Amino acid sequence: xxxxxxxxxxxxxxxxxxxxxxxxxxxxxxxxxxxxxxxxxxxxxxxxxxxxxxxxxxxxxxxxxxxxxxxxxxxxxxxxxxxxxxxxxxxxxxxxxxxxxxxxxxxxxxxxxxxxxxxxxxxxxxxxxxxxxxxxxxxxxxxxxxxxxxxxxxxxxxxxxxxxxxxxxxxxxxxxxxxxxxxxxxxxxxxxxxxxxxxxxxxxxxxxxxxxxxxxxxxxxxxxxxxxxxxxxxxxxxxxxxxxxxxxxxxxxxxxxxxxxxxxxxxxxxxxxxxxxxxxxxxxxxxxxxxxxxxxxxxxxxxxxxxxxxxxxxxxxxxxxxxxxxxxxxxxxxxxxxxxxxxxxxxxxxxxxxxxxxxxxxxxxxxxxxxxxxxxxxxxxxxxxxxxxxxxxxxxxxxxxxxxxxxxxxxxxxxxxxxxxxxxxxxxxxxxxxxxxxxxxxxxxxxxxxxxxxxxxxxxxxxxxxxxxxxxxxxxxxxxxxxxxxxxxxxxxxxxxxxxxxxxxxxxxxxxxxxxxxxxxxxxxxxxxxxxxxxxxxxxxxxxxxxxxxxxxxxxxxxxxxxxxxxxxxxxxxxxxxxxxxxx
Amino acid sequence: xxxxxxxxxxxxxxxxxxxxxxxxxxxxxxxxxxxxxxxxxxxxxxxxxxxxxxxxxxxxxxxxxxxxxxxxxxxxxxxxxxxxxxxxxxxxxxxxxxxxxxxxxxxxxxxxxxxxxxxxxxxxxxxxxxxxxxxxxxxxxxxxxxxxxxxxxxxxxxxxxxxxxxxxxxxxxxxxxxxxxxxxxxxxxxxxxx
Ligand SMILES: Cc1ncc(C[n+]2csc(CCOP(=O)(O)OP(=O)(O)O)c2C)c(N)n1
Numbered sequence: 001x002x003x004x005x006x007x008x009x010x011x012x013x014x015x016x017x018x019x020x021x022x023x024x025x026x027x028x029x030x031x032x033x034x035x036x037x038x039x040x041x042x043x044x045x046x047x048x049x050x051x052x053x054x055x056x057x058x059x060x061x062x063x064x065x066x067x068x069x070x071x072x073x074x075x076x077x078x079x080x081x082x083x084x085x086x087x088x089x090x091x092x093x094x095x096x097x098x099x100x101x102x103x104x105x106x107x108x109x110x111x112x113x114x115x116x117x118x119x120x121x122x123x124x125x126x127x128x129x130x131x132x133x134x135x136x137x138x139x140x141x142x143x144x145x146x147x148x149x150x151x152x153x154x155x156x157x158x159x160x161x162x163x164x165x166x167x168x169x170x171x172x173x174x175x176x177x178x179x180x181x182x183x184x185x186x187x188x189x190x191x192x193x194x195x196x197x198x199x200x201x202x203x204x205x206x207x208x209x210x211x212x213x214x215x216x217x218x219x220x221x222x223x224x225x226x227x228x229x230x231x232x233x234x235x236x237x238x239x240x241x242x243x244x245x246x247x248x249x250x251x252x253x254x255x256x257x258x259x260x261x262x263x264x265x266x267x268x269x270x271x272x273x274x275x276x277x278x279x280x281x282x283x284x285x286x287x288x289x290x291x292x293x294x295x296x297x298x299x300x301x302x303x304x305x306x307x308x309x310x311x312x313x314x315x316x317x318x319x320x321x322x323x324x325x326x327x328x329x330x331x332x333x334x335x336x337x338x339x340x341x342x343x344x345x346x347x348x349x350x351x352x353x354x355x356x357x358x359x360x361x362x363x364x365x366x367x368x369x370x371x372x373x374x375x376x377x378x379x380x381x382x383x384x385x386x387x388x389x390x391x392x393x394x395x396x397x398x399x400x401x402x403x404x405x406x407x408x409x410x411x412x413x414x415x416x417x418x419x420x421x422x423x424x425x426x427x428x429x430x431x432x433x434x435x436x437x438x439x440x441x442x443x444x445x446x447x448x449x450x451x452x453x454x455x456x457x458x459x460x461x462x463x464x465x466x467x468x469x470x471x472x473x474x475x476x477x478x479x480x481x482x483x484x485x486x487x488x489x490x491x492x493x494x495x496x497x498x499x500x501x502x503x504x505x506x507x508x509x510x511x512x513x514x515x516x517x518x519x520x521x522x523x524x525x526x527x528x529x530x531x532x533x534x535x536x537x538x539x540x541x542x543x544x545x546x547x548x549x550x551x552x553x554x555x556x557x558x559x560x561x562x563x564x565x566x567x568x569x570x571x572x573x574x575x576x577x578x579x580x581x582x583x584x
Numbered sequence: 585x586x587x588x589x590x591x592x593x594x595x596x597x598x599x600x601x602x603x604x605x606x607x608x609x610x611x612x613x614x615x616x617x618x619x620x621x622x623x624x625x626x627x628x629x630x631x632x633x634x635x636x637x638x639x640x641x642x643x644x645x646x647x648x649x650x651x652x653x654x655x656x657x658x659x660x661x662x663x664x665x666x667x668x669x670x671x672x673x674x675x676x677x678x679x680x681x682x683x684x685x686x687x688x689x690x691x692x693x694x695x696x697x698x699x700x701x702x703x704x705x706x707x708x709x710x711x712x713x714x715x716x717x718x719x720x721x722x723x724x725x726x727x728x729x730x731x732x733x734x735x736x737x738x739x740x741x742x743x744x745x746x747x748x749x750x751x752x753x754x755x756x757x758x759x760x761x762x763x764x765x766x767x768x769x770x771x772x773x774x775x776x777x778x
Binding site: 311 | 620624627628669670674677679
């Protein structure tokens, strides 16, 4: 069915036809025609954020917790530039979001008009693709293409810049089915020969390990199911990146915990000593590999990824498999089973004995206190009191993020939303809003640091206006904790600008927005305070006053290999050489 | 999308490398990239090279398929085998990119560049410039009593050699197109409708 309508009507119609139920946005002159159309319908809910960065992160939270794309609508100029951090964040973590930006009318483009910015130019390197639509006739098709590109292959953010005159002009609407999207079609099926080579490698391996990432979750529920089946059928150990947590359950038999800079001792040691590494939907980030020269030196590496540019980018893959994780795992299981489900079980049993020895080190141990709340203890209690619930966790960026990853168990995919690739402070609060919108009944908690929370705290307005009962669980150390830790370990304890001199009273801050504030500073009160937070039906800021100088361990210092981790009680003096200090 | 071609012996590459990655030999490759001729596509390709720190030795672009709105970008680039593979993979995943061909791997190929060269001189130098132009099969596009504009077509090396010879003879201006390249033989690497 093709129909004549204005560009603004097309935007709303196209979103409806794409199954969109919610958009996150902020109005302004260049998107007023679209806002006028939004006003006149009720199928799509518009969530008014308080800053465009918040809109982008909220859309990310919505997308990451549902597997559906998130949608953002912002105005030209400052509206678009404010969204750039969120768009870049989505690119780094492969989150599908569609950003619609208003633009000055076509006849004014290039004249430095009011609120004109070269939005497609600015966002070209931080989107998967972007479009400036200069003709209303092309608008509907472009929006449909944008959804296709954002959600196909390796997902990511896309942006459509729509000049105001294009929104007013009339054109022909075409529905999703009639839009040409055939050209962009990344390869889904893996190469059978390579998959067979991997099946053989599974049979031969004596010290295997699965190393999985966010790509498994992006591939879908079926992929996560297949991963679980494969891990349990082989009996091999599995570790995951921050982005991949939940694809395999934390309670699963093969689980070693997260790997990487603040990963567990057993996961990192197993990575270092393995003879077969099966990387699935992970991209060998420097937070994962440590020193590349000494990364799993004696191992054969298989790498399954849908993005050819991820394979062999950082680490050479002996068995590269280009394809969608779900499809490849399905074929792999089929082939491995048809060859008789063989593994070197005696050797793998010995490998597990070694791993158990590493586990016995108890790398997450910390010295607790009955006087002051240790941040690890706070996260442990939060975990204990919420783990059985229908719960979604978001985090900000810093020590608290790593403690959440270490001490919370994720049984299902889509349950942890965190800024992994870009490490964006200010991500977690708006993301929790997006998650709560998508899951109105669920318990949504943002594990935050005091500094990160301040970066987007204006979104309290959004939470209160839409009555979103998001819980902001702030581990308040009055420090930029992670920065302070690095300065302690790498910069001679010169604490340059890493503490907050004038933090707000978070309880009063909550109350000023019409929300609930809870403060807790005594370990003895913690459980009751957390219960009170959960029980309150509305947004809460929980000011958890914690030890100010706690460090996050284990830690692989920059420039060190996996087997040279720092553990909590280990002396940290001279642990990091000066060449490590140049790394971030 | 292209299948992966992994070169033996390619090693690691990372922005955070502390050691010198020079252990790997630097290679020069000529890539033919077929793209949708849409606004911004060249900026996208160039942005990829500058953003990720890849080299561009030469780049040419023009529409080759008017009906299908496709352009052909010819890029001469340098890097270790692993970087060259990365460049191709990164190009390949861009939405408006249809095909990426490494003519250096798929070759043999022919490469040609065109240059316009202005030489201003009189007397013996002027005569010598004209004589050398004849040897190089450069043709005279424009002449005054004190100058020539030569047009020369050839490999970049041939043009380099000619330019070097013109320098002492009064070279005042140089314009080069960059390289256009194509596989030898009847096989067509790019499937654009012509
Ligand atoms: C937008 C942004 N700016 C700066 C940084 C660098 N940075 C990383 S962690 C950190 C400190 C975070 O402090 P806080 O949120 O209080 O968490 P903590 O580490 O204390 O748990 C900073 C400044 C960043 N990741 N993001």
